[in-house]
Amino acid sequence: MQQVRTPPKQAVMKNFLGNWHDSMLAWLILALSIAISIIAWKISSDAITKNANLRFNAQAADIQKAILIRMDHQQVALRGGVGLLNASEHVSRQEWQNYYQSLNVDENLPGLQGFGFANFLTFDELSGYVARTRLEGFDNFEVRPAGQRRHYAAITYLEPFDRRNRRAFGYDMWSEITRRTAMQRAIDTGAAALSGMVTLVQEDGTDVQRGFLVYVPYYETNAPISTVEERRKAIKGFVYSPFRINDLMRGILGNSHRAINFKIYDGDKVEASRLLYDSTDPTSQASEDPSLTAVHRVEIQGHPWLISFSATPDFISLSEFTQPYAVGLGALIIDLLLFLTIWTISRQRRLLNELVASRTDELQMAKVRAEKSADQEILMRKRAQQVSQSLQDSNLELTRFASIVAHDLRAPLKRIECFVDVLHEDFNEQLSSEGLDVAERIKKNSSRMRSMLDSLHEYTQVGNSRIKKVRINLREIVAETVMTFRDIGYTEEMKCLVPKDLEILGDRNLIQNVLQNLIGNSIKFRGEKPLVITISGHRTDEGTLELSIEDNGIGIEPQFAGKVFEMFTRLQSEELFEGSGIGLAVCRKIVRDHDGEISVCTDKRDGTLILMKFPELEKERPRSAA
Numbered sequence: 053m054q055q056v057r058t059p060p061k062q063a064v065m066k067n068f069l070g071n072w073h074d075s076m077l078a079w080l081i082l083a084l085s086i087a088i089s090i091i092a093w094k095i096s097s098d099a100i101t102k103n104a105n106l107r108f109n110a111q112a113a114d115i116q117k118a119i120l121i122r123m124d125h126q127q128v129a130l131r132g133g134v135g136l137l138n139a140s141e142h143v144s145r146q147e148w149q150n151y152y153q154s155l156n157v158d159e160n161l162p163g164l165q166g167f168g169f170a171n172f173l174t175f176d177e178l179s180g181y182v183a184r185t186r187l188e189g190f191d192n193f194e195v196r197p198a199g200q201r202r203h204y205a206a207i208t209y210l211e212p213f214d215r216r217n218r219r220a221f222g223y224d225m226w227s228e229i230t231r232r233t234a235m236q237r238a239i240d241t242g243a244a245a246l247s248g249m250v251t252l253v254q255e256d257g258t259d260v261q262r263g264f265l266v267y268v269p270y271y272e273t274n275a276p277i278s279t280v281e282e283r284r285k286a287i288k289g290f291v292y293s294p295f296r297i298n299d300l301m302r303g304i305l306g307n308s309h310r311a312i313n314f315k316i317y318d319g320d321k322v323e324a325s326r327l328l329y330d331s332t333d334p335t336s337q338a339s340e341d342p343s344l345t346a347v348h349r350v351e352i353q354g355h356p357w358l359i360s361f362s363a364t365p366d367f368i369s370l371s372e373f374t375q376p377y378a379v380g381l382g383a384l385i386i387d388l389l390l391f392l393t394i395w396t397i398s399r400q401r402r403l404l405n406e407l408v409a410s411r412t413d414e415l416q417m418a419k420v421r422a423e424k425s426a427d428q429e430i431l432m433r434k435r436a437q438q439v440s441q442s443l444q445d446s447n448l449e450l451t452r453f454a455s456i457v458a459h460d461l462r463a464p465l466k467r468i469e470c471f472v473d474v475l476h477e478d479f480n481e482q483l484s485s486e487g488l489d490v491a492e493r494i495k496k497n498s499s500r501m502r503s504m505l506d507s508l509h510e511y512t513q514v515g516n517s518r519i520k521k522v523r524i525n526l527r528e529i530v531a532e533t534v535m536t537f538r539d540i541g542y543t544e545e546m547k548c549l550v551p552k553d554l555e556i557l558g559d560r561n562l563i564q565n566v567l568q569n570l571i572g573n574s575i576k577f578r579g580e581k582p583l584v585i586t587i588s589g590h591r592t593d594e595g596t597l598e599l600s601i602e603d604n605g606i607g608i609e610p611q612f613a614g615k616v617f618e619m620f621t622r623l624q625s626e627e628l629f630e631g632s633g634i635g636l637a638v639c640r641k642i643v644r645d646h647d648g649e650i651s652v653c654t655d656k657r658d659g660t661l662i663l664m665k666f667p668e669l670e671k672e673r674p675r676s677a678a
Contacts, residue, residue, distance in 0.1 A: 078398055082391040089383035099486035101343075104363075108344045111312050112361040115305065116348055119359075122304045123266070123352050126164070126293060127244040129155055130268040133169065133291035137270050143169075145188065145209060152211035163303020165254065165263070165296050166217050168210035169270075170225060171289045175200055185222075195222050205235060205290060216254040220294070223253050231265060237354055238267040239287050240280050246353040249318040249328050252294050261296040262328050264318075266353060268292070297329045311366055317358040322347065328357070378479075382494050386468060468494070519559045519645060523669060526554040526599060530587050533567040537575075544575060545582070550589035554597050556666040558646045566639045567601075570662055573635065574603035577660070596665045604659040613652040 136151050137143055152167045173181055178195060185193045185208070195206045205226035210217045225231040234247035245267050252263040267290045271277050275286035297316070316329040344363035349356060418435045421428045472491050483491065527550040534546045556563075567587075574585050586602045608616060617640040643650040643664055653661035 075395075075398065078391055078394045081394055082387060085387035085390055086384070089387055092383050096484075096487050099484045103484050104344060108312065108361070108363050109346065112314070112346055112348065112359075115312070115314060115361070116350060116359060118304050120350065120352065122161075122163075122300075123246070126161060126266055127268065127353065129161060129167070130244060130266065130291045130293060133167070134268055134270050137169070137289075137291070138273050148209040149211050149213070161303075163295070163300035165252065165294045165299065166210050166212070166220070167293055168207055168217075168220075169289060169291050170205045170207045172226075172287050173204040173206060175202060175204075178204055181206065190221075193222055195224050197224065197227055199227075201227065205231075208289075216256065219256065220253045225265075225292075234265065234355070235267050235269075235290060238269045238290065239283055241354065242269060242271075242277060242283055244268045244353040246355040248355065249326070252296065254294065254296075261298045263294060263296050264328070265292055265294045301329055301331065311364050313362050313364060315360045317360065320349070320356050320358065322358055322360060382468065382472065382491075386494060389468075519562065521557045521559055521646075524556050524558050524560055524563060525552070526550050526556065526589050526597065527552050529560065529564055530567060530589075530599075533564055533571065534587075536568065537571060542575060544578075545584045546571070547584070547586045550587060550599070554589050554591070554599075555669045556597060556646070557669050558666070562642045563646070566642050566664070569635045569639050570601045574601065574605055574660065578603070578605045579659075591668065592665065595668060597668045599664045599666070600653075600661060602656070602659065602661045607656070607659050608652055610654040613654045616652060617650065 132155075133148075133151065136147070140147070148169065155161060155167070157164050157167070171181060182193060182195060195204060201224075203226050204224045207220050207223050207225065210220055213221075226235065228250070230248045230250050234245045238245035247265045247267070249262055249264055251260070252265075255261070255263075269283070269287055270289045270291055271283065271286040272288050275282070277283045277286050313330075313332045315327060315331070317323065317326045318328045319326050346361045348359045348361070350359060351357075414435075472494050527548065530548050530550050534548060537544075537546070571585060571587075575583065581604055584604050587600070588602070589597065589599045592598050617636045640650050643666075646666060648664060648666040650662065650664045653663055
């Protein structure tokens with residue numbers, strides 16, 4: 053009965069810790085990747101919100117600016133009417149109509165209800181004013197409302213003199229407190245004055261709208277008006293315009309800014325009773341977006357308005373709304389693929405370790421049995437050969453599996469890059485700059501992973517095919533490699549100090565691959581000084597040929613000299629130097645397949661020195677003469 057050897061506790065614990073470390077590394081990378089994906093989603097979401105706020109505030113400012121500009125234009129037109137009165141001893145009704153028509157209201161002042169003039173009268177002047185107006189053909193003209201008052205501001209001219217405005221003809225605006233307050237402010241300041249909210253006398257019960265008026269004072273020509281008292285004595289009337297608020301807003305804004313609703317409140321308080329205008333479509337069922345609101349206070353011609361802005365749900369488009377989710381989903385797909393790759397590699401490593409441990413135990417047991425008898429020794433050798441062959445087959449199968457994994461995982465990574473390209477092509481205008489940056493980072497990381505898989509595939513292929521060894525002159529192959537770099541545009545100084553008589557037996561393409569990798573690394577990891585690469589060769593005392601590649605680049609710390617030839621080992625950040633961490637591992641595999649050794653010289657303090665040793669090719673003896 054064969055005795056089964058129990059593995060030492062240290063080996064069991066080491067194997068357990070190694071497996072635990074690989075599993076935890078995969079899960080840790082997955083957790084970190086998901087965290088980064090969440091951050092990317094949050095950045096994209098915040099960018100959309102920030103962009104929406106900027107766009108909302110800009111459109112709200114545009115609305116407010118359009119209203120202010122329109123009212124400024126109105127004030128200019130009214131002052132033009134004052135200028136007309138000052139320039140004439142008497143302005144007839146026809147002249148007033150001609151001036152109004154010259155304003156081209158429909159194009160320059162859309163939404164204007166009327167352009168008028170009101171005489172400022174005392175009670176003593178009232179009867180003469182009425183009589184003069186009747187002589188103009190208005191036989192039934194009266195100033196209304198009737199009654200004796202100290203002052204009157206009767207509407208004399210009002211264009212266009214249509215059905216609505218005829219209703220206002222002869223109306224005493226001084227009799228109503230809101231209008232009178234604005235006119236008193238206009239008299240005292242000499243500036244245009246906007247009234248509070250009123251219902252215009254032009255309203256006939258059809259499409260009734262809230263309204264307001266703007267007054268510009270007209271003083272007696274050449275009268276002193278430097279003080280308030282002088283202005284009150286010199287006042288002769290008002291050039292004014294009444295406005296129906298809905299008509300005015302349509303004239304100012306048309307159908308623009310439909311994604312923003314706004315309300316205008318008369319005065320300094322947001323109260324329903326003070327609501328002057330509401331742009332909300334009464335037939336719409338959509339609710340407003342509470343995250344995008346603003347209240348602006350504006351003062352127009354001495355009177356305050358509060359404008360309350362709010363965005364509709366359509367303000368943020370569907371493409372903007374879905375962009376953060378697209379970014380998060382794309383990043384999550386990459387996270388899962390990365391986790392699957394690392395998990396698969398760690399699992400295969402664990403299986404390989406278990407297989408090697410199992411084969412090692414079998415070899416040791418075979419050795420013990422072989423020592424007991426010569427027959428057992430024969431059996432042991434035969435068993436050892438079988439185990440060695442099995443191990444080679446297992447290694448070959450593992451190499452094939454790694455090659456298949458590297459090949460098959462490139463397809464989904466390519467689809468991720470295509471997905472990002474679709475985002476660029478179809479949603480480029482909708483994506484914000486932050487969204488485009490996140491998409492570019494997704495594509496960059498996907499390309500980097502695909503490069504790593506390409507390098508892994510290259511590593512598994514080295515040595516798979518039978519090495520075709522021929523006689524190689526080291527000086528010639530070094531010169532060819534240097535010339536290859538010259539042909540593709542590299543101008544760095546490269547010195548070849550290899551004697552002509554150094555020859556080895558090896559595969560020419562593989563040895564050239566090693567030289568290209570090492571010289572390429574010297575160029576990649578260069579320092580601030582001009583780069584100098586020196587390739588030297590000589591015979592050693594041990595009877596081998598040593599080939600060295602030395603540079604004055606950033607160098608390798610001594611504690612990392614034994615690690616740089618391991619798979620996926622990187623000493624520099626990927627943001628500073630691109631690479632997969634597999635190149636030096638490929639070099640070591642090729643050198644070992646040629647019965648050689650490769651190492652980093654730890655005594656060099658400035659730059660990097662790579663040493664390679666190969667068996668020297670025996671020289672052919674000259675044939676003796678017959």
